[in-house]
Amino acid sequence: MSAQAEEYVTEDGRKIGGVMMEMKNITLRFGGVVAIKDISFDIREGEIRAIIGPNGAGKSSMLNVISGFYNPQEGDVIFRGKKRPQMRPYKVAQQGIARTFQNIALFEGMSVLDNVMTGRLTHMKTGMFGQAMWWGKAQDEEVYNREKVEEIIDFLEIQAIRKTPVGRLPYGLKKRVELARALAAEPKLLLLDEPMAGMNVEEKEDMSRFILDVNDEFGTTIALIEHDMGVVMDLSDRVVVMDYGKKIGDGTPDEVRSNQEVIDAYLGVAHD
């Protein structure tokens, strides 16, 4: 386990709090295949936590466990001090956990604006009947949330495309829209599954900036999976390293970098 203090302030002045989410001895199987094997780690309030590892290490499965999409056969997920029972993903989302996807999962038939507005569904309170009547409560709510969404659209600099159908956008912009959708939920914990996959250097820089800004301005806790080691080491406060479903390293970027097991895994030393 990492040896840092309970609460501290980073060099650039961000406040890292206590444990927000704790994964305890998680094991996940698909039939006979073990995707995650007895992994434990935690995510702290306000930090940027990275999960890295070679292909097939079980990183995405781990993220899916956090977001409630997969239910682990063994182990507990503890969120803000309470053990989380098995719950459907939408309930997890309602607890304030939002995410993006490795292969973009936008709603292709809708405009950018509508996509981002779906991110605010967890904040919409008007009942069906009120919506059917529209005038009054539903409209007020719509306008209020539209304002919130417009803030995020401004923040991510996608104003020009807000009425464009998502299907027509290039890859990089889609990634950004997906981030916007996740941010619109005003999450406490934001999960990013390879936010920079398939991007060129410029786009990566943009995305890194957005991620840091999100963490900085909104104080959002972020857990991300990324392949680009440079990016990971720059961005994150702490890193979990996985290989073949097992945890082989956990700590600050510097600690992980010097971990022999991690080096072996990345340099491809044969498993015995």
Next chain:
Amino acid sequence: MLYREAGDFKTTYVEDGQTFPIKFDRIAYYILLAVAFGVVPFIINDYWANAVLVPFLIYAVAAIGLNILVGYAGQVSLGTGGFMAVGAYACYKLMTSFPEVSILIHVVLAGVITAAVGVLFGLPSLRIKGFYLAVATLAAQFFLVWLFNKVPWFYNYSASGQISAPERTVFGIEVTGANTDAWAKYLVCLIFVTACAWLARNLTRGTTGRTWMAIRDMDIAAEIIGVNPLKAKLTAFAVSSFFVGIAGALFFAVYLGSVEVGEVFGINKSFLVLFMIIIGGLGSIFGSFAGAAFMVLMPVLLKNILVGGLGWPTDIAAHFELVIVGGLIVVFLILEPHGLAQLWRVAKEKLRLWPFPH
């Protein structure tokens, strides 16, 4: 340049979110409403009402309902005929059990009952998807028709098994039964269509609509961002069935006056309404109207041209009608798979630029 949006700026989110953001459209819409309510009732005759307008309006309600389910929520249903039957029989039972209550309330209640039945048959949609669900809804279609045919309570134990709408009035004007005037039938249906379209528009442009579309486009992602798929799918079934039930009630009470379930609400009806929304355009309220108009008018028009105009024998004309309607459907799908609504959109975009295409 008559049709344009340049200079038509929106300064509030309310204005930006309205149904017809372009001024020209708005005016056209109000004129259409004014003509529909203010002019047509005075010039309508029996033929236009019974053969064209009333069925068109009722089918439009059904098409809006099905479009919510298929076009917005992405759950393909082939049970429309069965759900219309629920609306019709619910309306009949209500009309005969509580004759003192207004028929308009009965129609709405019939919609509510159908919504409940729709939710029941929508439950499998949580586990079954795509064509499998489409075929599964046929279970509803066949079972409901069988049920209404089999259980005499539904048709008040009448010897014939037919249900007939008794005469009912609204503000002293007959709206069901034999002596209803053409304009009264038309107006009742028009009111329901307008109300339904308005409700559907409100639901689809707001939170509920986005929930449905999210489920349609990618149900797994939708659930992960916080959409309760159970609620989203079941509300889609409920709202859709509500409209379809209203359409069924009107179909029975106002349009036909008497129905037998197997004949009127058979599987052909399900396919017909599905045709309407696909030809009209999935996920479009306007498309529901366009599709209903196309499928109601086309056969009447063809018949009048082939038999009335060209004097062909009726059977050859009827066969040609099948060939032409079938052929047109295929041609339409090839030319514009997104339906009449998309055709209209493209035409409008062209018009915006006209006469300066560059």
Next chain:
Amino acid sequence: MKLKFTALAAAAVVSAAAPAMADLVFPSLSYRTGPYAAGGIPFADGYADYFTLLNERDGGIGGEMAKVIECETGYNTEKGVECYESTKGEGSLIYQPLSTGITYQLIPKVTADGIALHTMGYGRTSAKNGKVFSNVFNYPANYWDGASVAINHLLDLNDGDINGKKVALVYHNSAYGKEPIRTLEELSAKHGFELTTLAVDHPGQEQKSQWLQIRREKPDYVLMWGWGVMNQVAIQEAANIRFPMENFIGVWWSGGEHDVIPAGDGANGYKAVTFHNVGSDFPVFDDVQKYVVDAGKAAGNGDQIGTAVYNRGFYAAMLAAEAARNAQEIAGKSDITAADMLKGMESLEITEERMAELGMPNFGPSFTVTCENHGGPGLGAIQQWDAAAQEWSLISDFAPSDTEIIDALVMEDSMAFAKENNIEERCN
């Protein structure tokens, strides 16, 4: 494109709405397409041919030419409504909608519009009560008569005693198919036979279960209220299980040539109830051959003459023409209106002499229609199929049904209808 469409629509509607008076208009709501076309085609041909004959041979009815406006319904209720609305403005005298669904549609409409509706052997049975149904006629026989005539035939076969016999009813699972059940239940109570009912769901392609049950339970007689493909399959299945065909009796809608021919020799001996005669052995058909078929004016190929359903259409046209003639006499003018036609129908009298005069001796029963009784006496006969000769023949005379039971049922149902719709009794 849009303009053209509107123009076409307008043109089409104008042509549909333009009134063309002066002739006696007999609209024919036919179904030459769809699942039931096999029955619809010969009926429509027979209906049209009779009026063509009158026009060609006699110069119309009482000097007025008869005009048949055919409109294709495809047995579809909505199309039927369209047909009605598009033809009623043309001075139509009488509608024969040929479908129970369309009949129910039109009952209130014709009543409001003052036009006569004749549903011969189908439609709403209780329309027989003219006190309640002012504009609807169903002479000479209805479904309940048909059920009773079939049971009477069984009584004849068993010297008047069918106590303890087992009778099964195979019926189309629809309003039409359920029509005879009530009557048969009453009759079963009266005569002591044991009734089982077997429903066949639309369309009736698959009837193994029903016929296996019949084979197990071995009823003495099987009655059938079938329609469409159900008829052909039922007759084939009956032949397959070796059910004695002479104990298998269908209603008239299960008694066409097209119902039995697909089963080949297996159908030999099958019986059906009918209210009109069969075969082409009538003098009038010589005239049809001469004035209609040979003149190239036949509605069909001319090869349907004498088939059961052609004759039914022909008979329907004859009754309509006779009613028109009667109406002309009463009104004292030849260009009668729909209101005159109603009077003509309400006092129609078909006698043996009149039918002989028309070249149709014993083509149907003789009967009279009154204001109270729009259904005639309910006379029916039994026809039997000869597979070798490929023809039907009547094996009984037109005999009355059990009016005691049926009239009570008619009264009950029509009164319920009157109460539901606040109709005052007439003819008092």
Next chain:
Amino acid sequence: MPEQLLWAAEAMMNGLMAGVLYALVALGFVLIFKASGVFNYAQGVMALFAALTLVGIMDGQVPFAHLINAVFGTEIHHFGWHVPAILAIFLTGVVMVGLAIFIERFVLRHLVNQPDIILFMATIGLAYFMEGVGDLMWGSEIKTLDVGLPQGISETIDEATYNWFGYGFFIDRLDIVATIIAALLVASLTIFSQYSKQGRALRAVADDHQAALSVGISLRFIWVLVWSIAGFVALVAGMMWGAKSGVQFSLSLIALKALPVLMLGGFTSIPGAIVGGLIIGVGEKLFEFSIGPLVGGATENWFAYVLALVFLVFRPQGLFGEKIIERV
């Protein structure tokens, strides 16, 4: 009660026989869905069209006679010859291949890469179109189809079972023949798709369109091929049903009998179609036998669907599908 059991066994046997026919129709669906992803609603109308054509050729009917007569005032109906059944079946097969080419050329080719529902709708349009053309070509009256298939109770089975159990089972000889033909057809289709070059191409396309294209398989050829095979399957199905009821419009409704089979067996599984067909056939017959009398009968239409529905709710992957692991 042994008698009840025997009856149930008899109902089951007949259900199996009916199931084979359902499987045959379902097979037509599966073939097309596998190779082109099209849910071919027109399968039933294809059966009708094939049977109409078969009868028309056998009786030497003039195609479009009614139309020609109406337009030119002529009186032609028949060529005046009778074509032997075997030759007529062959010629009908040729017509069905022509139809497949027509469909590929004028419909499918223009709808590549459209969503499933659009393709589905196109086949409904096609169904209307073919129904109209079929009626125009051959007329809409009922035609007797006699290609020499035996009909009626099989006395051998009746006697044998009577001697064994004291109750003679009813098995229709037509059903026996149909079962044999269907079995042969299924076997030859399996052999064809396993061992012939075209069969391998077919499976490749079913597996992955893009990959198949990239190794030089002509998608168009494959489509024509499967639609031809489906047309031939439709012809066989049309013959079997048409022999019983005569060839008429209602033949097109047999498609509705195949849909629950597809749900149960899956749209892409040939063994699924066969086993599903048998389950549906037996299920609906047994239900009608046991529960039918209690609820008024005529349950078969909806029961097949409800059975498939309930099954799918508990096993969404269908009969032979792998357990679905959802991914994001």
